[in-house]
Amino acid sequence: MTTPTLRPGGRSARVQESIHSAVRELLEEQDRASVTVPLIAARAGVTPSTIYRRWGDLSALLADVALARMQPDNEPINTGSLRGDITTWAEQYLDEMTSEPGRCMLRDVQAALKPSYCATIIGSQLQTILDRYPDEPKPDVYHLTNLIAAPTVFRILFSEAPLEIEELHRLVEIALSQ
């Protein structure tokens, strides 16, 4: 490090962030099949070999970007009630995952070294909600994830149509009535 104002690893982190940004921009602008390592490198202002050295190949880079995007920007919305918080979270999750970027994320992230990070992120979001209501009877995070997140994701990956909103509400009711 030549300047004391930079954190250790700062340059490396900045290179990574510019590459991630380039991927996100390109995925918004054009079809995913036409996004290549040279295109990403040109947009990020690095050489293709920088990308190959760090990620190995395009699918590993896309998986890395997808995992980073899975990390939500905010805490789950606080509506004042357990049922309200879970319903709102579930509806938002269904919306986001069903969108075209969400679908791509779900596919890309499976190429990551740790796709299981997905369940960890979902679990920590749901735990945040549950912790707001210490005195209410409620399901555990494992069961809640199986009842709400799993059908949402399954229908996107392996079915004609996304999960129906009435079915989502029904699953929330089941989760809360156990």
Add this chain to the structure above:
Amino acid sequence: MTTPTLRPGGRSARVQESIHSAVRELLEEQDRASVTVPLIAARAGVTPSTIYRRWGDLSALLADVALARMQPDNEPINTGSLRGDITTWAEQYLDEMTSEPGRCMLRDVQAALKPSYCATIIGSQLQTILDRYPDEPKPDVYHLTNLIAAPTVFRILFSEAPLEIEELHRLVEIALSQ
């Protein structure tokens, strides 16, 4: 056709079957990452261009083989009760999908033109079970798939560990008590 004993399309179907067999054998013998189109072609006794012409690329061929394997060999086991049939089917599905070939199938099949065929296959298996008990109150196939197949698949693709068998039984109970 030169011999009248062959069905129309027989040659094409035989070529396809020998290529599918070659893929299945190679996937059992070696790591998936090391299976290539030239290897498959050599095993099947065709030229690589036969494969590229028909499937376009390796991932489309793997997806096609995975979809064909998804099709179960038999009807769901008949235990004499609705609860027994569904529990047995669910346990078998959990076992098969959690196995290494099952995991690969789930990943490969997403590259297929119609991964939604999965939900169709599952639905038809579950419908076969439900139709055996016309006079009992029971869930519909859509709800049953969401409660049982979805968490099984979700845990394989996006979690550290497969679905716990106790949780699977709990989900079956929920499905049958609606």
